[in-house]
Amino acid sequence: MDPTFKTIVDGELVELPATIATIRAELPADKAAQFDAEVEHAGADRLPLVLAQWALRSTGADQEDDELFRRLEASEDIGAVEADDDAARGAA
Structure with missing residues (x-):
């Protein structure tokens, strides 16, 4: 089984394809070439994003x-709330 991304979209948990092959397979033909070009030129540090x-x-x-x-x-x-807000941490 191929790995998936899990995230929340519109309040619902969704699983998304998470490999180059499975993402490409979900794309319309006209977008596949654009996807391939972007993936091929993405730096290793940016590839997951x-x-x-x-x-x-x-x-x-x-x-x-x-x-x-x-x-x-x-x-x-x-x-x-801001991440460093005391109220966000439950402090009084």
Whole structure:
């Protein structure tokens, strides 16, 4: 069984292909050449990120992110706290 990425998209746990071959197999033919070129020229340190980005493209996660950033740009309170915020750690 091929490895998978696991992530949350729209509140649901999803498993995504996580090998070059399985990601390529999920792509439409017109995107496969673009994927191959990007993978072939990605530095070793960036390859996991490139693969994850391509695997996520079919999930709608990018639209979810776009909506979140739109809300942030509009200064909407989305309930986020800074990682170093004492309240985030439960300190009083």
